[in-house]
Amino acid sequence: MASSSSSVNSKPQAAPSAAKSTFFRRILPALLVANVAVGVYVLLRTSKDEPNQKDERAAEEIPSAPVAIANVTVPQQTIPVRTAVPIKVLPPIPEQEQRELFKWILEEKRKIKPQNASEKKKIDEEKSLLKELIRAKSTPNL
Incomplete structure (x- = not known):
C-alpha cells in the first residue's frame, strides 16, 4: 500500500x-x-x-377624497413639561493630580509627529502652556 x-x-x-x-x-x-x-x-x-x-x-395611504367632519371635538392635549436634570457637582480635583495629568498630557504631546509647520507651531504653543501650568505654584480650578 x-x-x-x-x-x-x-x-x-x-x-x-x-x-x-x-x-x-x-x-x-x-x-x-x-x-x-x-x-x-x-x-x-x-x-x-x-x-x-x-x-x-x-x-399613498392618505385618502385623496375630502372627508366630511361633523362636530368632532378634539380633546386639548397638554404639553409635558420637561424637568431640568440636576447637575452633579463633583469634588474638586486635588492639585497634585492636576499636575500629574498635565505631565501626562505633555508626554503625549511630545509623542505627536507634526505634519506641517503650522501644526508644529500649534503643538509647541500647547506644550509651552502645559509647562507653565506644571511650574506654576497654584493650578487653575478645572
Whole structure:
C-alpha cells in the first residue's frame, strides 16, 4: 500500500496554461474590484432610498377624497413639561493630580509627529502652556 500512495503523489503536476495564467493575473483581480464596486453601490443606494420609500407609502395611504367632519371635538392635549436634570457637582480635583495629568498630557504631546509647520507651531504653543501650568505654584480650578 505504501508504494501505491507514493506513486500517486509522484506524478508531476502540469504547469497552468498561458490562458489560465493571464486570467488569474489580469482578469480575475479586475472582476473582483468590479464586484466590490457594484456591491458598495447597491448597498449605498438601498440605504439612501429606504426613508424616501416610507414617505411615499405613507402619502399613498392618505385618502385623496375630502372627508366630511361633523362636530368632532378634539380633546386639548397638554404639553409635558420637561424637568431640568440636576447637575452633579463633583469634588474638586486635588492639585497634585492636576499636575500629574498635565505631565501626562505633555508626554503625549511630545509623542505627536507634526505634519506641517503650522501644526508644529500649534503643538509647541500647547506644550509651552502645559509647562507653565506644571511650574506654576497654584493650578487653575478645572
